[in-house]
Amino acid sequence: EDIDLLSTLANQAGVAIKNAQLYEQVVLINEYLQNIVGTIESGVVAINRAGHVTIFNRAAEQLTGLGIDTLVGRAIAELPVALRQPLAATAEDGQARVLAEVELAKPGGSTLPVLCLTSPLRDPAGGLLGAVAVFTDLTALKQLEMERRRAERLAYFEVLAAGIGHEIKNPLVAIKTFAQLLPRKFLDEQFRQEFARVVGREIGRMEHLVGRLRALARPGGGPHRALDLRAPIADAVELLQPRLDEKGISIRWTPGPNPSQVQGDHAALEQLFLNLFGNALDAMEAGGVRAVRHHQAARVWPRPGHLRQHRQCSPSPDPRH
Incomplete structure (x- = not known):
């Protein structure tokens, strides 16, 4: 009986160690992805199928004037309308969208010209998980054009x-x-x-x-x-x-x-x-x-x-x- 007990405990310990290793790998992968998203100069915003913000990188914070802590986990309604509408539409129908130039409203009443692209997020089976938007400041480009x-x-x-x-x-x-x-x-x-x-x-x-x-x-x-x-x-x-x-x-x-x-x-x-x-x-x-x-x-x-x-x-x- 003692041997069986030790064997059971050993198996459970092995499973726990394996789970801990897998969790550590997931954490490292998430940190790696967060670092990549965080260093992108374009704003990145992702929402899940329920319409809650799951990713909001630093560039998005700078471009919108909104804080990361106030948006991650919150409803999509907290986003500016220039991002909210195409994101919600893509999350609903799974169709990518390209908005060549939209005015992004910022706190204080100012606006920013941005190029916005949305894409659906899908699981390996093709199921719709949400949507992601990537938007870029066009101010410098418009100045060059002028x-x-x-x-x-x-x-x-x-x-x-x-x-x-x-x-x-x-x-x-x-x-x-x-x-x-x-x-x-x-x-x-x-x-x-x-x-x-x-x-x-x-x-x-x-x-x-x-x-x-x-x-x-x-x-x-x-x-x-x-x-x-x-x-x-x-x-x-x-x-x-x-x-x-x-x-x-x-x-x-x-x-x-x-x-x-x-x-x-x-x-x-x-x-x-x-x-x-x-x-x-x-x-x-x-x-x-x-x-x-x-x-x-x-x-x-x-x-x-x-x-x-x-x-x-x-x-x-x-x-x-």
């Missing part, structure tokens, strides 16, 4: 300054010529009429240039209005003329026969096409003729659209090529 746009705008103004200087020279030369002739031909009625016509036309051209500069000075761009798409393309091609002359390149601009009405801002579209043409010009070799054509597509699904085509032609002294 800097990129600012750099593009500065580059555009450099081209614009050269183009405006080139454009304004012609009306000034015409006005100067007529002004020099005015004292000698003032009594000539035909000259005075021609003077009024030419000077008025050239001043109108300069007013148009000033208007374009004022439109570009609006930081947010102007309101969208109905306009002919050919107009900003033509203006962009015209502004490129100094750079074209510098590289010995001729542009043959062929607008489509019919107006291409779109809703947009003339200055913004002009800047867009100037950037596109400028990039193409940077990639071109000096000399030759380049063609820019525009025509309206018969149908572009799901609605009609417009086609802009840039074609590089082989350098040739013959303007027909």
Whole structure:
């Protein structure tokens, strides 16, 4: 009997030791996973099927402004709505979700732009255990995007300054010529009429240039209005003329026969096409003729659209090529 008792105690002790070892392994694995989750720069939040928060890492605490101790084990209702809604939906239907940009509300009324991805948590058999959300602060990315746009705008103004200087020279030369002739031909009625016509036309051209500069000075761009798409393309091609002359390149601009009405801002579209043409010009070799054509597509699904085509032609002294 004593031997049987000792054998039973030994077996139980062995089971207890084995359980202790397994528990220690589980604890180590959990600590390892917690360390991994804790060092991730993105916020990580997990909930179980009952809708209680099971994981809330340090980054999540920093991004949301909420404490780990106040959320782990609490109901999902404690989470900000930008995280609560997609998490609850994923835990309910098991479908992953990607929210490209949502505003994460923080205590105090401030918001933070974040990218949020949710995924279902499943057991080995495929059963739904809950959901996890990973969200990343987009503030730095948006700042880089603003800097990129600012750099593009500065580059555009450099081209614009050269183009405006080139454009304004012609009306000034015409006005100067007529002004020099005015004292000698003032009594000539035909000259005075021609003077009024030419000077008025050239001043109108300069007013148009000033208007374009004022439109570009609006930081947010102007309101969208109905306009002919050919107009900003033509203006962009015209502004490129100094750079074209510098590289010995001729542009043959062929607008489509019919107006291409779109809703947009003339200055913004002009800047867009100037950037596109400028990039193409940077990639071109000096000399030759380049063609820019525009025509309206018969149908572009799901609605009609417009086609802009840039074609590089082989350098040739013959303007027909």
